[in-house]
Amino acid sequence: MRFVVCICFFIALTSCAWASDDVILLGMVEDVPGVYYGDSNSTRVRVLFSHQGNQWQAFQSDCENSGCLSAITKSFPKEVVWYIGLDGCQIGKVTARTPNNFSFYAHIGLQDIFEGRAPVVGKSSYEFAGFGGRPVRRPLVAVSKQYFSDPQGWKRHKPTPKLIMQTLKIMRKSAPAVCKEGQSEKQQLIPFHYTQDDLEIRAHKSINGSVLLTVSMNDVFYCEGGDGDGGYDAQTFAISPTGKTYYLGPGLILVDAGDYNGDGSSELVMALSLYNRGGYVLFSNSFIEEARFEFGYH
Numbered sequence: 001m002r003f004v005v006c007i008c009f010f011i012a013l014t015s016c017a018w019a020s021d022d023v024i025l026l027g028m029v030e031d032v033p034g035v036y037y038g039d040s041n042s043t044r045v046r047v048l049f050s051h052q053g054n055q056w057q058a059f060q061s062d063c064e065n066s067g068c069l070s071a072i073t074k075s076f077p078k079e080v081v082w083y084i085g086l087d088g089c090q091i092g093k094v095t096a097r098t099p100n101n102f103s104f105y106a107h108i109g110l111q112d113i114f115e116g117r118a119p120v121v122g123k124s125s126y127e128f129a130g131f132g133g134r135p136v137r138r139p140l141v142a143v144s145k146q147y148f149s150d151p152q153g154w155k156r157h158k159p160t161p162k163l164i165m166q167t168l169k170i171m172r173k174s175a176p177a178v179c180k181e182g183q184s185e186k187q188q189l190i191p192f193h194y195t196q197d198d199l200e201i202r203a204h205k206s207i208n209g210s211v212l213l214t215v216s217m218n219d220v221f222y223c224e225g226g227d228g229d230g231g232y233d234a235q236t237f238a239i240s241p242t243g244k245t246y247y248l249g250p251g252l253i254l255v256d257a258g259d260y261n262g263d264g265s266s267e268l269v270m271a272l273s274l275y276n277r278g279g280y281v282l283f284s285n286s287f288i289e290e291a292r293f294e295f296g297y298h
Helices: 066-075 161-174
Strands: 025-034 041-051 055-058 081-085 089-096 110-115 140-143 178-181 189-190 200-205 211-216 233-241 245-250 254-258 266-274 277-284 289-296
Touching: 025 081, 041 277, 041 289, 055 277, 081 254, 089 140, 140 178, 140 233, 140 254, 161 200, 161 211, 161 233, 161 245, 178 266, 200 254, 200 289, 211 254, 245 277
Parallel strands: 055 289
Antiparallel strands: 025 041, 025 140, 041 055, 041 110, 081 089, 081 140, 089 110, 178 189, 200 211, 211 233, 233 245, 254 266, 266 277, 277 289
């Protein structure tokens, strides 16, 4: 996560007409690519999760036909005041509305900003481009209450030689099998015995010793096939302070961490990018619980 200077300011809480006081909404400010040639990007807020009681739940995120794109809007809040944060700090505020219908499958949950201006962090890149494949600015977490502190203090972590070796063992034990292209049509894929030098590791570490690992490799494939060309997705794992390993899944990259429901414990929000699939996954309760907002592009 990038370092962001916190500009501390106090804003009176505005209640959302859709939700009661004990419901918390979590969304994401996105740099949304234009749909047609020549269209510019637009900044919008995607409604993702709600929290009530002791559980995070995802809003409906997938449609199978165009009729659903209109009907589904009724399950989303009509208008939300969003507080925007990064790295445990509030950095902005906007108000956004849900349209009468979502124009495309990949636009499910997107609200239009009509009051305020969303902050911009960094330059456009392919880091969070997803399946669309066009450079975008990094997404920013938006919450309907001013909850952004990160009690676990998650920060980028440079992998040590010991952690790299541990990552290699975890990959070989828990990740799907990896193959390289073969030399003939009869043998299109052959098993690939990778080493630590083949791993590209993106690591984060909390102050209590938990570690988050996202591991990728270049020019490799799933041995048992996969969507599209079968290209191998980045694989993400969590390691608890006691050494217990959790396989979180493919195609994930950490967006931010924070205590978004004010219970004193950090949640982690990860962007999801798979073949023709996008969305976000929220992990809570030390990676034991997850909520998944996942949509198709076509």
